[in-house]
Amino acid sequence: MITSSANQQIKRILQLNKKAKTRYEQRVFVVEGMKMCMEAPRERVEAMYVSESFLKEEDRRKKVQSYSYEVLTDSLFRTVSDTQTPQGILCLVKMPEYCLEDLLGNTPGCRNQKQEEGRRNPHLLILESIQDPGNLGTMIRTAEGAGATGILMDKTSADIFHPKTIRATMGALYRMPFYIASDLPAAVLTLKEQGISMYAAHLAGALSYHQPDYRQPVGFLIGNEGNGLSPEITGLADTLIRIPMEGKVESLNAAVAAALLMYEARRQRGL
C-alpha cells in the first residue's frame, strides 16, 4: 500500500493531472472513476490505483481483480484525485495515436468501427481555439452520439487529455478518432481536397443550418467561445450557415452550436 505523498508514483500522477507537457512527454493521461477506467481499452491501461475503501465493497473488488493495481490510503487518494468526491479508482492510460488520414479512414487496417464509417461517408467536427475543457469534452461526447466520424482540432484548443475534458467526454474519448493539427488551415485544405465540404456556423451565413444537404462528406467548423472562427478558417468554408436566434441572443454556446449542426447531419443521414 502506498501511504506517502513522497512516493514517485504519486508524484507522477499529480504531474500528469496538472501538466499537459508531462502528459505529452510520457504519452500517458489520467482517467478517474469506474466508468472511465472500465471502458479504457485494456491494452492501453498502463497502471491502476484504487483507494482502501474502494476495495471494501465486494462487487468493486471483483471488477478490478483481473488488473494489477496499487492501493492508496483514502487520504492520499484524495490528494491525487482531480474530483471533489473521488470514486476511489483511477488509471493511467496510453494516448492513442491518430494521423489526419485516420479521420478519413484511408489507412490500411482501419482501427475501429468509427473509421469504417468515416471511410464511407465522413462527418467531421473541426474545432478552432476552443477554450473550455468541459466544452471540448461535451463536444466529443455529442459527436459520438450524433454519429460523427472524427474530430480535427488545433493546438491552441484546450487539451483533449485535460482531466475536465476527459470527464466531460463520458468515455467517447476512447472511441472518437481525433487529430490535433499544428497547422489547422493546411489540414482543412487537405480534407477539402479529399472531397469534404466545409460548413461554418457564422452570423453572416445566408442559409439556415437546415438547408444544405449533409448526406455527402461534411466538416463542421466551430470556433472559439468568445471570438468565433478566425477570418482565415472562415475563408476556407465552402458555405456559411446560420443558426437562427430569437430575442437578443448574439450567439450560442459553442458545444450547443456543434450539437445542432451534427444532429442535423444525423437526421438527414437517417441513421
Add this chain to the structure above:
Amino acid sequence: MITSSANQQIKRILQLNKKAKTRYEQRVFVVEGMKMCMEAPRERVEAMYVSESFLKEEDRRKKVQSYSYEVLTDSLFRTVSDTQTPQGILCLVKMPEYCLEDLLGNTPGCRNQKQEEGRRNPHLLILESIQDPGNLGTMIRTAEGAGATGILMDKTSADIFHPKTIRATMGALYRMPFYIASDLPAAVLTLKEQGISMYAAHLAGALSYHQPDYRQPVGFLIGNEGNGLSPEITGLADTLIRIPMEGKVESLNAAVAAALLMYEARRQRGL
C-alpha cells in the same frame, strides 16, 4: 474611492457573490462585465462599481457616465470579482419577480415580449435538479435563442443567480421569464391543466424527438446531469421522447439535450 476591504459595500458584494441565502434575503444579485452591466434593465440596477483602470479609457467612461458609481482600486476590484480576468465593472441588480402564471402570460399587463409570445403559444423548458450552474446558464441562453417562452425549475437546481449561471446566460437572464417552484410536480400539473403537453427526454422513449408535433403548447422536461428525471416527474410527461444516439453514448449533456429539443420546436414552429 473605496480602498479598503473592510468597507461595508465591499463586504456586501463578497457575500452576495458567495451566498445564495444572502442574495435571496436582499433580493439582489451581482453581475460582472460590460455586456451584463449595460444590458441590465436600468430601473433594476441598484449600484455600480468600477475599477480605477476601467475609468482610464474614455469610451468606457462615457458608457457609465449616466450611472452613479463607486470607484475601487484595481487590487480591491480583483478581490470582489468572481472572474480570473475582471473587466473592471460590476453591478448589483434587483431580482425580477415572476409567478407561475407569468410563464403562461396570463397576468394582466404582460411585462415583456416573451410573455406575449407565451400567451399565444407557450414553449417551456422545465428543469429538475440541474446541478451545474454553467449548464443552467447555457440552457437559459439557448432557450432565448430557440424562442422558448419561459423556464420552470425546482429549488434543488443550481441557483439561477450564481455568478457562473449569470455569466453563462450572456444576458438572457434579463429577458427569459422563469419561475422557481418549491413543488415542481404541482407546478407541472398546473401547466398541464392549462393545456400544455409535456415531453420528457427519456431512454425508454418510443418516439424520436423529431416525431411529435410541437406547434401546440409544449413543455420539455430535462433532468439532473447524472441521474436524469425522477420517476415522479417522468410520470407526469404526456409523451416520452428519445434522442437517438450512436456508438456507446448512454446520454447527452443536459444542456445539449435541451438545445436539440427546443430547436426542434423552433424548426416546426417556423420562427
